[in-house]
Amino acid sequence: MAEDQMLERTNRMNLLYDFYGTLLTSKQQSILALYYQDNYSLGEIATELSVTRQAVYEHLKRAEQTLEDYESKLRMADQYARRADISEQLQQLIMRQKVEFREELLELLEQLQTIDDSNKPE
Known part of the structure; x- marks a missing residue:
């Protein structure tokens, strides 16, 4: 291999x-x-x-x-990986938005990631 x-x-x-x-x-x-x-x-x-x-x-x-x-x-690991990929894409998209929306969008994304991270086993 x-x-x-x-x-x-x-x-x-x-x-x-x-x-x-x-x-x-x-x-x-x-x-x-x-x-x-x-x-x-x-x-x-x-x-x-x-x-x-x-x-x-x-x-x-x-x-x-x-x-x-x-x-x-x-399919827990696959779903976790897919959500992580989507979160990364969202973060990149957010960074291209007007400054006035970025902070709020990033905060919402962080909340989503926190929920997901709390469900991932250590």
Whole structure:
């Protein structure tokens, strides 16, 4: 897998983990966190958890598929990303408006972003 694809995959898994990670088993959570957030290799995780490399691989793949399944049904991460894109477009559009409207429009946009940010898991 190319480096760009790996980075994209890592970013996607981290985003899905933010939304759905608490729905995984504790072992799946640990393995995903070590692999995607702490950048451990499969062998390092196996050593850390006292299991085989194959077991780590299977848990990782099952956890990834579970996150993708949740996202395909709930679409929370996709909706969050789409709202963030629209917010960025709105901010750019607001900055092109007359000064007298900018402050009020930016305040409304900030209120929308605050609502959305309060719904994003940590």
